[in-house]
Amino acid sequence: MENLVTxxxxxxxxxxxxxxxxxxxxxxxxxxxxxxxxxxxxVGDTIRSLLAQTVPPDQIILVDDGSTDGTGNVGRRAGITxxxxxxxxxxxxxxxxxxxxxxxxxxVMAIDADTTLEPTAVERLTRxxxxxxxxxxxxxxxxxxxxxxxxxxxxxxxxxxxxxYKQVQEYYxxxxxxxxxxxxxxxxxxxxxxxxxxxxxxxxxxLTWTFHQTGVGVRFEPEAVCYPIEPYNFRxxxxxxxxxxxxxxQNITLHWRGVLxxxxxxxxxxxxxxxxxxxxxxxxxxxxxxxxALRSPWLLLAYFIDAPAILVPLVxxxxxxxxxxxxxxxxxxxxxxxxxxxxxFLEAVWSEWFLRRSSLTYEKGx
Amino acid sequence: MNxxxxxxxxxxxxxxxxALWMPICELWRRRxxxxxxxxxxxxxxxxxxxxxIVAMSGVFWALDTVLMLQQVAAHAAGQMHAMWxxxxxxxxxxxxxxxxxxxxxxxxxxxLRLSTVRHAAR
Numbered sequence: 001m002e003n004l005v006t007x008x009x010x011x012x013x014x015x016x017x018x019x020x021x022x023x024x025x026x027x028x029x030x031x032x033x034x035x036x037x038x039x040x041x042x043v044g045d046t047i048r049s050l051l052a053q054t055v056p057p058d059q060i061i062l063v064d065d066g067s068t069d070g071t072g073n074v075g076r077r078a079g080i081t082x083x084x085x086x087x088x089x090x091x092x093x094x095x096x097x098x099x100x101x102x103x104x105x106x107x108v109m110a111i112d113a114d115t116t117l118e119p120t121a122v123e124r125l126t127r128x129x130x131x132x133x134x135x136x137x138x139x140x141x142x143x144x145x146x147x148x149x150x151x152x153x154x155x156x157x158x159x160x161x162x163x164x165y166k167q168v169q170e171y172y173x174x175x176x177x178x179x180x181x182x183x184x185x186x187x188x189x190x191x192x193x194x195x196x197x198x199x200x201x202x203x204x205x206x207l208t209w210t211f212h213q214t215g216v217g218v219r220f221e222p223e224a225v226c227y228p229i230e231p232y233n234f235r236x237x238x239x240x241x242x243x244x245x246x247x248x249x250q251n252i253t254l255h256w257r258g259v260l261x262x263x264x265x266x267x268x269x270x271x272x273x274x275x276x277x278x279x280x281x282x283x284x285x286x287x288x289x290x291x292x293a294l295r296s297p298w299l300l301l302a303y304f305i306d307a308p309a310i311l312v313p314l315v316x317x318x319x320x321x322x323x324x325x326x327x328x329x330x331x332x333x334x335x336x337x338x339x340x341x342x343x344x345f346l347e348a349v350w351s352e353w354f355l356r357r358s359s360l361t362y363e364k365g366x
Numbered sequence: 367m368n369x370x371x372x373x374x375x376x377x378x379x380x381x382x383x384x385a386l387w388m389p390i391c392e393l394w395r396r397r398x399x400x401x402x403x404x405x406x407x408x409x410x411x412x413x414x415x416x417x418x419i420v421a422m423s424g425v426f427w428a429l430d431t432v433l434m435l436q437q438v439a440a441h442a443a444g445q446m447h448a449m450w451x452x453x454x455x456x457x458x459x460x461x462x463x464x465x466x467x468x469x470x471x472x473x474x475x476x477x478l479r480l481s482t483v484r485h486a487a488r
Binding site: 141154157158161163164165167168170171172176177240241244245248257260261264266267268270271272274275276278279280282283301305306308309311312313316338339341342345 | 368369370371372373374375376377378380381384385388391404407408410411413414417418421422424425429463464467468470471474475478
């Protein structure tokens, strides 16, 4: 077995000489990149969780992307490498790509500045790379805080998707997205691709679909669990939903020809697109019209008719985590989130495909 | 639904069918000698798919029995019509739409390939 995380290097800043570094020059080990813009409140937890890993990374690089709240100082106090671009790069992808020349290890991991990990997450995710055909791997995502309506809705959504959909995708070797909040890659592969692409608002989906099209393996490791801070109010949730919806549409526009050549992924993407459009139209337009036209309040049941189907994977996912009660209590929030999500998805379709207004302004929304 | 993408109908059906297909796929891979032994994953996802089918069957049984037969049918024919719409859209229409979407993907793929071959031939 190739031990990819063995050597530990001191945290220091090496001058980037990307052009002179070849794949052969990379040493065994893992470098973690944390892109951060005004994340002083959360980034300390992220760094501590990385340092507490059963197999700690060899180097941690915090990209202080023009913060004004002392984010960089948190990293310096923790003794990790802190780099600062001359000006704000404008996106998470930009900040991560800025740090790539500093990476000297064969594996590189990107983690959001508000995300913590299970202590074994890095070790488990690294195992995916024992297969030389694998270029990217991602883990199970669950919100760290589950208090507000939005956090609860997202908790249900994640638990359902990562317990059922994502594991089916993994079986067919086609995870639809290697989540940007916590993913690991081969460094030479990332360099060949010029880093994280900034041409869409969903750089993680862009990268994943590019890998699938070029025959690079992407894996989902359900035992590697991460806990990001999810949007806790409507303002943040709105930004995230807009970014994700526009990102999905932009990636379909960009990759549709290529995705058609990838078995399973093409079906999964087509079904997801159809389902997202139709479900949004039905929930926001068709059902309200039917309820009024037929004067039948029973039709309101249609908003929740799939609740038992959603509950099955939720129960399977919640019981081992001993979160059954919290899951049940959070289920109503999910239906609210789905409705709101439907609105922003339709807005993205309208804006990107009908008005031809592509949104590329990266709004931070956790 | 995938995180951040709303959904309710054919997405669920697609993943249920994909999960139900996994044991057959795994047996085939094993026969070919390239199965990495993922039976626990297969069994778990197959179980979830069966569980969802049972749960939704229960929902329709409950709707039929409790709402339609006892209440709706007794009071309003219009509501009975509404229940029919619910059932039909959830089963027949969803299956038909899924087949159409997947079929369309393959037709578009074949058209693109044909177009590429023709272009190369010129």
